[in-house]
Amino acid sequence: MAESIRVEHAAHHDDHHGHHEMSFLEKYVFPLDHKMIAMQYMFTGMFMALIGGFFAYAFRWQIAFPGTEAPFWGQVSPADYNSLVTNHGSIMIFWVAMPVLIAAFGNYLIPLMIGADDMVFPKLNRLSYQIFLLSALIILASFFVEGGAFGGAWTAYPPLSTKAEYSLTPLGSTMWITAVALEFVAFLLGGINFITTAMNSRAPGMKMWDIPMVVWMIVIASILFMLSVGPLLAGGIMMLFDQNLGTAFFDPDRGGDPILWQHLFWFFGHPEVYVVLLPAVGIVAEIITVFARKKLFGYKTVLYTAIGTGVLSFTVWAHHQFIAGIDPRMANVFTVTTLLISVPIAEMMFVYIATLYGGSITLSTPMLWALSFIFEFLIGGITGIFLGASGNDIYMHDTYFVLAHFHYTFYPIAIIGTYAGFTFWFPKMFGRMMNDKLGKLHFWLTIIPFNTIFLPLFVLGAAGHHRRIFDYRNFPELSYPWMWDLQALATYSLIVMLLAQVIFFYNVITSWISGPVAPKNPWNSNTLEWTATSPPPHGNWPEGLPTVYRGPYEYSHPDRKSSDYWPQNEPA
Amino acid sequence: MTTRATSPQIRLIAAEHGEPKVISNGVLGMLLFVLTEIMLFAGMISVFNIVRASAAVWPPPGQPRLPVEETAINTLALFASGLCVYLAQRRFAVSRPSARTPLALAIVLASIFVVFQGYEWVSMIAQGLTLTSSALGSFFYLIVGMHALHVVAALAMMIQTWRRHARGWLHPSQLATTAVFWYFVVGAWPIIYWRVYL
Numbered sequence: 001m002a003e004s005i006r007v008e009h010a011a012h013h014d015d016h017h018g019h020h021e022m023s024f025l026e027k028y029v030f031p032l033d034h035k036m037i038a039m040q041y042m043f044t045g046m047f048m049a050l051i052g053g054f055f056a057y058a059f060r061w062q063i064a065f066p067g068t069e070a071p072f073w074g075q076v077s078p079a080d081y082n083s084l085v086t087n088h089g090s091i092m093i094f095w096v097a098m099p100v101l102i103a104a105f106g107n108y109l110i111p112l113m114i115g116a117d118d119m120v121f122p123k124l125n126r127l128s129y130q131i132f133l134l135s136a137l138i139i140l141a142s143f144f145v146e147g148g149a150f151g152g153a154w155t156a157y158p159p160l161s162t163k164a165e166y167s168l169t170p171l172g173s174t175m176w177i178t179a180v181a182l183e184f185v186a187f188l189l190g191g192i193n194f195i196t197t198a199m200n201s202r203a204p205g206m207k208m209w210d211i212p213m214v215v216w217m218i219v220i221a222s223i224l225f226m227l228s229v230g231p232l233l234a235g236g237i238m239m240l241f242d243q244n245l246g247t248a249f250f251d252p253d254r255g256g257d258p259i260l261w262q263h264l265f266w267f268f269g270h271p272e273v274y275v276v277l278l279p280a281v282g283i284v285a286e287i288i289t290v291f292a293r294k295k296l297f298g299y300k301t302v303l304y305t306a307i308g309t310g311v312l313s314f315t316v317w318a319h320h321q322f323i324a325g326i327d328p329r330m331a332n333v334f335t336v337t338t339l340l341i342s343v344p345i346a347e348m349m350f351v352y353i354a355t356l357y358g359g360s361i362t363l364s365t366p367m368l369w370a371l372s373f374i375f376e377f378l379i380g381g382i383t384g385i386f387l388g389a390s391g392n393d394i395y396m397h398d399t400y401f402v403l404a405h406f407h408y409t410f411y412p413i414a415i416i417g418t419y420a421g422f423t424f425w426f427p428k429m430f431g432r433m434m435n436d437k438l439g440k441l442h443f444w445l446t447i448i449p450f451n452t453i454f455l456p457l458f459v460l461g462a463a464g465h466h467r468r469i470f471d472y473r474n475f476p477e478l479s480y481p482w483m484w485d486l487q488a489l490a491t492y493s494l495i496v497m498l499l500a501q502v503i504f505f506y507n508v509i510t511s512w513i514s515g516p517v518a519p520k521n522p523w524n525s526n527t528l529e530w531t532a533t534s535p536p537p538h539g540n541w542p543e544g545l546p547t548v549y550r551g552p553y554e555y556s557h558p559d560r561k562s563s564d565y566w567p568q569n570e571p572a
Numbered sequence: 573m574t575t576r577a578t579s580p581q582i583r584l585i586a587a588e589h590g591e592p593k594v595i596s597n598g599v600l601g602m603l604l605f606v607l608t609e610i611m612l613f614a615g616m617i618s619v620f621n622i623v624r625a626s627a628a629v630w631p632p633p634g635q636p637r638l639p640v641e642e643t644a645i646n647t648l649a650l651f652a653s654g655l656c657v658y659l660a661q662r663r664f665a666v667s668r669p670s671a672r673t674p675l676a677l678a679i680v681l682a683s684i685f686v687v688f689q690g691y692e693w694v695s696m697i698a699q700g701l702t703l704t705s706s707a708l709g710s711f712f713y714l715i716v717g718m719h720a721l722h723v724v725a726a727l728a729m730m731i732q733t734w735r736r737h738a739r740g741w742l743h744p745s746q747l748a749t750t751a752v753f754w755y756f757v758v759g760a761w762p763i764i765y766w767r768v769y770l
Contacts, residue, residue, distance in 0.1 A: 120597045188608060192601045200597050226604060230611025234619070238714065247703055247710040249619075255627060255707040260619050267615075 032122040038108035045100035052091040059084040064491035066471040082151025089154030097414035101279040106218045112529035113212045115203025115546045117539045132186035135179045142175035150176035158250035158258045162242040181236045191222035205548035212552040217282030221275045228271040235264030266317035274313045280417030284370045290525045291367035292359025296553040305344040312341045322390045331390040338388035365439030369420035373412045380408030401461025404454040427518035431534040438507040445500035449493040456486035524565045596745035606756045620711045632706040636699040646688045653681035654758035722757045
């Protein structure tokens, strides 16, 4: 941590804000500017999402059409299948959801929304991205080492992950755990930065209840991450020792215990769901208030329920282990806490619906994404209640029902939440407006296939399809023709959905180059980032930082006759 | 604590509006880092407790006893070092140059702790307690080794702080940031000693 002191010292003594022309390297490769670091995280995350999506395509092809060659991949071998599903999960959570939702939006939005010129520790911020990039390179490189990439599922349960004679990936499993540990260190540095900035660098006049909801959500998510990541880092170190130094932390033959890893993993793994959920929920709050022209219904309610969810999320982890041989009495306790955690989340959803009620709604592209988030996440949440009950979970465990459930939570979070935020803040980020027609086409071609991928999987899961099976032809009772039809429907839908992303990238590139120039505040929004130029320059407000006079959601205020919004920085 | 800010611009505005920060950036950042560190050690110690409680015989047969008394004396050196940093902070607030001696003393005492622990490790290995010899050995070197790494990192921070002080560049919040981390490392040790050695 000597670094942070040096950094702080440097930031304290020299003003690094744009008094000299920066070289290409300074500006784009090793930037200190929070917006550029956000873009690095954003585009690295999107690149990793393409890789994770391609992996999904390859193994979905194998499930629906076993024995045939997947175009652009070839025959999927059992070892391929294992490493593809493992790395699809790992990449989508650690290298897509985390960097985009927390790091990219956090870096971009926090200083702009609280009226600061940059993060408080800019060099720590740059270091965070560099460590993250290194971890991404390590996970990608693991596909090209001897034995191939790790294939023991993203949960990495021992002994599959610790013993090379079982996993057959001696180097791959070490690279996997190293990459994950480095990624955690990167987000640790980012989290320290986000919380400290939001607490210490707010614009004058911005009180606690004037902070936009998305900033609060990223701060709470960072605190959750920092409280939960320690035990998993400890577990990661122990796993590295087991793999490479011959210790026996997780080896029952020599006095260890493999279940301990599961506890350490899920103690982090469950709060992690809320770590990525809360920023997405915050993004949706910003969008629905702007496009319904209404005040957020119950600002403090949302905030308190988010904190309540965070606290509860530390008490539910063993619901992932109902069939791992834990004491049934303990399973009862975890069933109760798991069902309880649906209460604050349901409350949050009701608050959002109440915000929409009676508003004058504009169905723009970001609004469509935000509304679909509420709708799809509800399906994910409700199916979670089935699985939270331990009696039911014993039958449902590891079936496609579980898989469909968590994709109905993670997809709205990571993909829908990202598209909602990206299309909403695109004018600010790039200074151009996006094409709304193409945006809507992309929305429908993404959201319909998403549902036709995962709705059939609920049915298949209830019928007994198990997620670890490589070839269903070996299981006659799981091979009825209607089952094959549903599996094929899911795979075809996935291909349509992946192809639809071409529209998105085409839209981004053409809008960036030749879209209509964006004004400062295209959506007539209240929050501070819309008072900076689009895109904001280095230092955000070179003419002087804004001063805040009111909360962020004063839309259609009765005392305000001139317009239906009231910017936070406008004197009364 | 004085008002800290990232640019003269912000500092000016903050001063105008009279809103001093409750905790400086460095100290707040370090406190958050320490939060994660507490959970890291809590994770390792709880796992060790579970393994220890579920073992049929403890300590594992044929393994040497850990040096309880010698380490207790060494613990005093660590405590004394923590106390010196506290004194340095108090003196720094009164007159800056007078913090020099306690700061130097803290570095010396922390070094004594590390060197003595290294010596202890050498003799433990000679007696047959290694990373792979038993669960006791694995956890001993994992937990105590992780703590030793933190002592070394804190030492590097203290030396940096001392050099800054010698050149007259030391800011009160920098001293406080180092102190927060050192108090954590010192404070974590009695718990480790209690759970691992006793």
